[in-house]
């Protein structure tokens with residue numbers, strides 16, 4: 302549906318940085334609904350003019366997200382093809398990308414991380430039921446809407462962002478180890494199972510303070526990682542390491558279903574609760 306957007310850019314100084322091929326700005330959109338003015342904070346993703354040829358992929362990402370709505374999927378209000386600029390208008394999510402949030406050294410608990418992983422798994426389950434492939438699951442594409450404060454009993458809340466320019470456009474090697482190995486051979490081989498592989502790499506990021514897996518490796522080493530069927534360094538927590546390695550199985554068909562992933566996350570959450578209870582019991 303053609304959404305009539307009247308977007309008031311904030312000043313350019315408000316540029317929030319760079320995506321890949323995009324510049325992002327904070328802005329606000331004004332809706333007039335039943336005679337009342339509603340101003341909403343939005344994020345504006347402007348496709349670099351030089352990458353004009355990516356615009357189909359840019360809009361594919363936008364239309365993917367605007368077709369469906371789910372509490373853990375980012376809301377895309379629409380796109381503006383005003384003049385030369387291609388702009389996607391999406392909801393502004395307060396705390397931004399999860400990888401940066403974790404890198405800033407916020408100490409978050411194991412249950413916080415498991416809760417985030419479970420929210421991502423439920424978003425993936427929703428996409429799987431709609432047979433929709435996201436194609437770029439990673440901590441950078443998880444946006445934190447609520448920090449959560451377990452001492453107050455409130456939990457974090459994340460939203461999965463649009464996939465951005467498709468991995469086919471991005472230097473695929475740059476997406477190792479998030480992109481599934483089978484995609485390297487045939488980029489249009491992107492299936493639901495590929496998102497499970499990326500889910501594994503993203504959970505690994507979440508439990509490694511937002512640090513990218515294989516960070517510091519050059520492209521040669523990244524290619525070797527796949528050619529030698531390597532796995533990411535396993536967590537000390539064997540049940541977590543098992544879930545991650547199941548998702549990052551080189552045989553796509555062997556990767557667990559979303560239901561199995563959610564079941565395994567639930568048992569990790571339970572054993573974490575029991576561990577904490579035991580600790581408090583012992584300390585008392």
Ligand SMILES: Nc1cnc(-c2cc(N)nc3[nH]ccc23)cn1
Pocket residue numbers: 317318325344375391392393394395396397398444
């Ligand atoms: N859909 C989105 C995407 N990114 C944000 C965001 C939030 C923030 N606090 N700092 C930022 N710095 C760059 C982006 C950003 C918000 N909403």
